[in-house]
Amino acid sequence: MSASQSAVRSRAEAVKVSRTFDWLILFTLFFVVLGGYHIHYMLTGGDWDFWTDWKDRRLWVTVAPIVSITFPAAVQACLWYRYRLPFGAVVCILGLLLGEWINRYLNFWGWTYFPVNFCFPSNLFPGAIVLDAVLLLSGSLTVTAVVGGLAYGLLFYPGNWPIIAPLHVPVEYNGMMMTLADLQGYHYVRTGTPEYIRMVEKGTLRTFGKDVAPVSAFFSGFVSIIIYFLWHFFGKWFAQTTFVSSEDF
Amino acid sequence: MKILKDKVAKLSFVALLITMTAAMFYAPTASAHGEKSQAAFMRMRTIHWFDLNWSKDEVAVNDTMTLTGKFYVFQGWPETVDKPEVSFLNVGIPGPVFIRAGSWIGGQLVPRSVSLELGETYEFKVLLKARRPGDWHVHAMMNVQGGGPIIGPGKWVTVTGSMSNFVNPVTTLTGETIDLEHYNLDNTYFWHGLWYAIGLLWVAYWARKPLFIPRSIAVESGKANTLITALDRKVTLGFAVGTIAIVAASMGSTNDKYPITTPLQAGLLRGMKTIELPVATVKVKVEDATYRVPGRAMQMTLTLTNNGDSAVRLGEFNTAGVRFLDPAVSEDESGYPDDLLAEEGLTVSDNSPLAPGQSRTVQVTASDAAWEVYRLADLIYDPDSRFAGLLFFYDASGNRQMVTVDAPLIPTFI
Structure with missing residues (x-):
């Protein structure tokens, strides 16, 4: 076989090779995204995602969507513009959550024995599914950023509420009131995470009383729109092929 | 000569590999807390721990022990370390091998950070409930914002029994008694499992059709719009509406199930009670x-x-x-x-x-x-x-x- 001849000799063979490539690329993409996104999210979301006593109605709600919409936006750009595939956001969250669960189970529980009900990751799926859906239905970067980005921020807290609400039941402990999540943070000793570094319930949204979570979610959604634009362009730039010379082939 | 050099190089490389491999078989437990590495002036001129007492040397899982004593907040606190205006009474143990069932300064529970005054002496007590068997170095410890952890003296305590027997019962203000060790775990697994399955379904829907090469060719040749069918749009709409419906319904049912919830509690405790030592004559x-x-x-x-x-x-x-x-x-x-x-x-x-x-x-x-x-x-x-x-x-x-x-x-x- 010369270099100019095709490696496949029939349409069936071509389809088979193409599918093999599909799985190879998808597999590789999944784990590359898992690694990169996981590190990014651990560095930027960090403790807010690690511990239940950091999952508050102000800062967790605000920070987590903003720092987690990054990779979904970039991977969406690559998969949409090059392949018209609308699962960039969800495939990112699948990778991230698999990595997070492996980390929480093997490291947090397996090595240091923090109970999993204290250190489970945040649920990012609802926002990611809607983000992908808006991209496909609109086919527009701007609409996806504005509608999808906003929805990504807005759906975060209600998407997690069924998981964290049981931990926000109050308890009286030695004369003080706290939530079960606070009590977890107090009981399960973290020598390197003293109470004062918890960034929870800080801010000036006091005029909204107890209904501060929706306001934080809206703010998070607005900033997510901006971050979506930024990272979408990163993804688009990385997905270009202009730096690959045709002479190489 | 060259052959000899090559052989020496090769054997050296093999020896290095064997040594590195052998090193993996010796992995001693890391039990220290870095107390000896902390700058000496930090330990000498910040928090002075004294009259310390560890109530037990050996404790069974689910049993408790106390660490009590006093600490003097040094008047000549070094300039290079932030003042202990925001501090947290901690214990230096390797993770939650005990749970901190209670901690008090001057008789007041201190689950939150506290403000300490220079030149004052405080009495403290930490109640620990054994959770994980092993030999553990239990230190008194004060975290100071801007100063880091100031670790005090430590003593070896042995925990016996089995961690699988550990229980952590807590009664909530709604009257329910739960085991905090396992509470909410099934619920967490259920929701994460459900959403992960929905995410996999979404990707599987697209992955059942050819993905990268044919689609790339179609996009390059200007036929991108043909890649999205009417069925694709309907399915996508179904996923979006279904997602929002699940979120709304689950939030509603959660609020029905847990009508009383409170925000996380945070804040600084000031005015900690000091102890008056006999006036030094x-x-x-x-x-x-x-x-x-x-x-x-x-x-x-x-x-x-x-x-x-x-x-x-x-x-x-x-x-x-x-x-x-x-x-x-x-x-x-x-x-x-x-x-x-x-x-x-x-x-x-x-x-x-x-x-x-x-x-x-x-x-x-x-x-x-x-x-x-x-x-x-x-x-x-x-x-x-x-x-x-x-x-x-x-x-x-x-x-x-x-x-x-x-x-x-x-x-x-x-």
Whole structure:
């Protein structure tokens, strides 16, 4: 076989090779995204995602969507513009959550024995599914950023509420009131995470009383729109092929 | 010659690989908390822990023990460390091998950060419930914002039993008693599992059709719009609407199930109760202080003046949790950790009772291997080469008074 001849000799063979490539690329993409996104999210979301006593109605709600919409936006750009595939956001969250669960189970529980009900990751799926859906239905970067980005921020807290609400039941402990999540943070000793570094319930949204979570979610959604634009362009730039010379082939 | 060199190189490489592989079979447990690595001046001039007591040396899973004692917040707190205006009483243990069932300063529960005052002494207590079997080094510890963890003395405690038997019952204000060790776990797994399955379904829907090469060819040839079918749009709409519906319904049902929830609690506790120690009637002036590197000994020239009404003797010098005792005056009966206790480590040139109104200049030597073992001798490499500590004087009736010392330290190398 010369270099100019095709490696496949029939349409069936071509389809088979193409599918093999599909799985190879998808597999590789999944784990590359898992690694990169996981590190990014651990560095930027960090403790807010690690511990239940950091999952508050102000800062967790605000920070987590903003720092987690990054990779979904970039991977969406690559998969949409090059392949018209609308699962960039969800495939990112699948990778991230698999990595997070492996980390929480093997490291947090397996090595240091923090109970999993204290250190489970945040649920990012609802926002990611809607983000992908808006991209496909609109086919527009701007609409996806504005509608999808906003929805990504807005759906975060209600998407997690069924998981964290049981931990926000109050308890009286030695004369003080706290939530079960606070009590977890107090009981399960973290020598390197003293109470004062918890960034929870800080801010000036006091005029909204107890209904501060929706306001934080809206703010998070607005900033997510901006971050979506930024990272979408990163993804688009990385997905270009202009730096690959045709002479190489 | 070249062949010989190649062989040597090859064998060396193999030997290196074998050595590295063999190293994997020796992985000792890391039990330390870095207490010896912390800058000596940090340990000597910030929080002085004393009268520490670990109630048990061995405790079974689910049983409790206490760590009690006092700490003096040093008046001469170093400038290079933030003041303890936001601090947290912690314990230095390797993760949650115990749970902290309670911690108190001056009788007040301190689950949150507290503000401490320089020059004050506080009494503390930490109640620990054993969770994981093993031998654990249990330290007193104070985290200071801007200063880091200031770790105090530690003692080995053995936890026996099985972690699978550990329970952590808590009764909520809604009247439900739960086991916090496993509470909400099934619910967490359920929701994460459900959403992960929905995410996989979404990707599987697209992955059932050819993905990258044919679609790339279609996009490159301007036929991108043909890749999205009407069915795709309907399915996508179904996923979007379904997602929002699940979120809304699950939030509603959760609110019905847990009608009473409160936000996370946070805040700084101020006005912690201090303890009043007997007023020190002995005045101590540090004339000079040197550290003799070869002898692992610190020598102080002190001028002592007794302004009280009973004769006193110097019984103990305590710095960074290391206790140097003069056995003729003071003995430890608390089971203090051996490595931090120099039972005969304090020598005073004239330690006869100092009568009321009398003044005397004495040479005090605190010598023990602990200076090296606990790397206190590294003080001479610190940015603020001063030493500090607590001196305990006793009268004939056993009454104790505490005096702090704080002065420059000059090393001698010969």
